[in-house]
Amino acid sequence: MPVLPGAEPFRHEGGEVGVLLCHGxxxxxxxxxxxxxxxxxxxxxxxxPLLPGHGTRWQDMALTGWQDWYAEVDRELHDLRARCSQVFxxxxxxxxxxxxxxxxxxxxxxxxxxxxNPANKVHGLAAHALPVARHFVRTTKGIASDIAMDGGEEIGYDRVPLHAAHSLRRFxxxxxxxxxxxxxxxVLLHSPQDHVVPPADSARILSRVSSTDVTxxxxxxxxxxxxxxYDADRIFEESLAFLGRLAPSVDDSKEGTATGG
Structure with a gap:
């Protein structure tokens, strides 16, 4: 199944500091x-990377689970570590x-x-019914494009396969x-007005990690x-400042060649 236009993976060979990004x-x-x-x-x-079952059609996602999604980012991490002195x-x-x-x-x-806006839990009463409901109902309504900016659009499925949602809950x-x-x-950045993941998820994550350097x-x-x-530029700038603080070799003026697909 071909990847939806715009949903292709992205890779760029730059300096000795690497960043792996994981989509939702x-x-x-x-x-x-x-x-x-x-x-x-x-x-x-x-x-x-493009996670397995994503970026094509929801029927493909119904055949995947958290082990597939995690294995993909784990492989990408290993590849980055082989090429970079530091990886974020x-x-x-x-x-x-x-x-x-x-x-x-x-x-x-x-x-x-x-x-x-990191997720920690599948919320709502329906979440408790997933182990059984997934055998009788294939999908529920989608969660994509929760964006305040007029005209903002996320490429995502308009349906959520319940088999995948059950796997996500276990993950x-x-x-x-x-x-x-x-x-x-x-660095944890979260939106007080989030219609997919409530602020409680960020609060729980921060209360349970052992990290001492937390912003x-x-x-x-x-x-x-x-x-x-609207806050995209702030996210980008804060993340670059974080990289610069922990990886002084980051050179803001350096550019290379980026590729999609």
């Missing part, structure tokens, strides 16, 4: 591509949960994390148990997909 559930690299391109223009080596991981929504599990599992191999529970193993420096930033003007919203 039912979304695609498009939601993080402006961020990835900003980092690439500032000399970073960047990897923004950034994530949006479920991508934040993938980022946190990578941090818990790989320890000092990851230099720092930037999380945007969140696994990651929550592993949060005390996370020790890396963290929390509120994105007052944006909804869930803040990387495509």
């Amino acid at each position: 559930f039912t979304g695609s690299p498009q939601s993080l591509r402006p961020w990835a391109e900003y980092l690439a223009k500032n000399g970073l080596t960047v990897s923004l 991981v950034f994530g949006l929504s479920m991508g934040g949960a993938l980022t946190l599990r990578l941090a818990a599992k790989h320890g000092d191999a990851i230099a720092g994390l930037v999380l945007v 969140f529970r696994l990651v929550d148990a592993e949060l005390p193993q996370v020790t890396q420096p963290i 929390e930033i509120l994105l007052e003007q944006s909804y869930h997909v803040a990387t495509l919203d």
Whole structure:
């Protein structure tokens, strides 16, 4: 099945500092591509993979689960580590949960994390019915494009496969148990007005990680997909400042060649 136009993965060979970006559930690299391109223009080596089952049609996603999504970012991390002296991981929504599990599992191999509206739980009463309901109902309504900016649009599915949602719920529970193993420096940016992931998820993550170098930033003007919203520039600038603080070799003037697909 061909990838939706705009949902292609993105990679850029830059300097010795690498950044892995992880997109969200039912979304695609498009939601993080402006961020990835900003980092690439500032000399970073960047990897923004397309998670299995995403960026095509929801029927493909119904055949995948958290093990597939995590395996993809884990492979990309290994590739970046082979080419870079320092590697950071950034994530949006479920991508934040993938980022946190990578941090818990790989320890000092990851230099720092930037999380945007990270998800920690599948919310709502329906979540408890997922183990049974997924055998009788294939999908529920989509969650894409929660953006305050007029005209803002996220490339994502208009339906959520319940098999995948059930797998996501199990993954969140696994990651929550592993949060005390996370020790890396963290910048966590979250939107008070988020119609997909409530602020309670960010609060729980911050209360359970073992990191001592933690910065929390509120994105007052944006909804869930803040990387495509009014606060996008702030996210990009704060993340670059974070990189510059922890990786002094980051050279803002350095540019290379970026590729999509």
